[in-house]
Amino acid sequence: MNQTNSIFRTFLKYVSANIFGMIGLSCYILADTFFIARGVGADGLTALNLAIPVYSFLNGLGLMVGIGGATRFSIAGGSGDNTARRTIFTQAFCFMLCLASVFFIAGLFFPYRLAALLGADASILPLTGVYLRILMLFTPMFMMNNLLIAFVRNDGRPQLSMTAMLLGSLANIILDYILIFPFQLGMAGAALATGIAPVISILILSRHFIKKENQFHFCRTKLHFKSIRDICSLGVSSLIVEVSSGIVMIIFNMLILKDSGNLGVAAYGILANIALVLISIFTGISQGIQPVLSKCFGKKEYTNMKKVLRYALTASVMFALISYGCTYLFSDPIVELFNKEHDTALHAIAVEGMHLYFTAFLFVGINIITAAYFSSIAKPGNAFLISCLRGFLLVIPLAFLLSALFGLTGIWLTVPVAEALVTVAAVFLLMRSRH
Secondary structure (H helix, E strand, O other): OHHHHHHHHHHHHHHHHHHHHHHHHHHHHHHHHHHHHHHOOHHHHHHHHHHHHHHHHHHHHHHHHHHHHHHHHHHHHHHOOHHHHHHHHHHHHHHHHHHHHHHHHHHHHOHHHHHHHOOOOOOOHHHHHHHHHHHHHOHHHHHHHHHHHHHHHHOOOHHHHHHHHHHHHHHHHHHHHHHHOOOOOHHHHHHHHHHHHHHHHHHHHOHHHHOOOOOOOOOOOOOOHHHHHHHHHHHHHHHHHHHHHHHHHHHHHHHHHHHHHHHHHHHHHHHHHHHHHHHHHHHHHHHHHHHHHHHHHHOOOHHHHHHHHHHHHHHHHHHHHHHHHHHHHOHHHHHHOOOOOOOHHHHHHHHHHHHHHHHHHHHHHHHHHHHHHHHHOOOHHHHHHHHHHHHHHOHHHHHHHHHHHHOHHHHHHHHHHHHHHHHHHHHHHHHHOOO
16 A cells, blocks of 8 residues: 555656646747737737747657657666666767757758748748747757756656746746737747747756756767667657647648638647647656656566556546536637637637547547557557557548548547547557556
């Protein structure tokens, strides 16, 4: 009984901190959505929605390196692999810098060309291009923040990670208001606010080093392909989730533009950004259980692993029911927060979409947590399969099929149908798993 209470307390400690932290982190884009809607209008919302996939790509790569490296750090600690534990942070940091430099260079030289490729027309191109340029120049900060958050959390300081994420997000919200309204910087101000936020977070996380509480350090080591491959395999499900959301958003934008024009894309932008915050709850649970599961796996505590998984799935179902109930009952006032011109057509499209699109939450939580479970216990193949299925293998063909059959309604139903099918596969993989 004491052991059960102990593992439950550990679960609560990590998961509660990560839920609050991830909600704060997801508010990066939501704050942009709100202030851009009020300060720039529907064109700004459309431009933001076209730019978000790039954020998903760079954020996903940062999460892959951070979570993959931190997972190996925890497993090595549980199993007594001191060599991996000593060098993994340096390997992850150097690899992260290589990836970040690609986005930095693209942001410096090609932002407007990229904006055009994402579907920005002549009226939206200047807004999308300036947002992308500033966002991508801050890529090293975004990725370093993801890396440090994961390692500090797995180093026994989930509260410090949470504090960094929350204060970074709060800085983003305050800067959004200041730069968009008093300074009248529009999309450039929103991008600057989003880029400065991870800098604030990194400064807070630096306390872990200044007070010498860290068990991970820089060391003299060469970049080893085997270590990089290991990091990527353990973190790839996080990358697939983020990158897939970007790809899906591009496909949805294209289909919605064809069906409902810029107004439909603006409505989808409202739904997608609210969904980011709500899905961050499930991501918070999944990232919270990761260090606990990895440590249990390293110590071969398989019973505790199953308990942590059960707690996580129960929590996700409860959050899903509450989230859908609240968004269904209060869909009208929620949409109006982002509807500066009180456009009745935009309101109608967004409310109908919210009622259909958000039914996916029940399945999303189960799928995210199951993928995280497999990744945390060094079964990246199962995690990769679940992430790919829910990311693009099912969503993209279903989007084309359902939109052809039912128009905009079919697009709203695509994600719920895909996530429900993935849940069937996830349950099957869990039943087959020996751990």
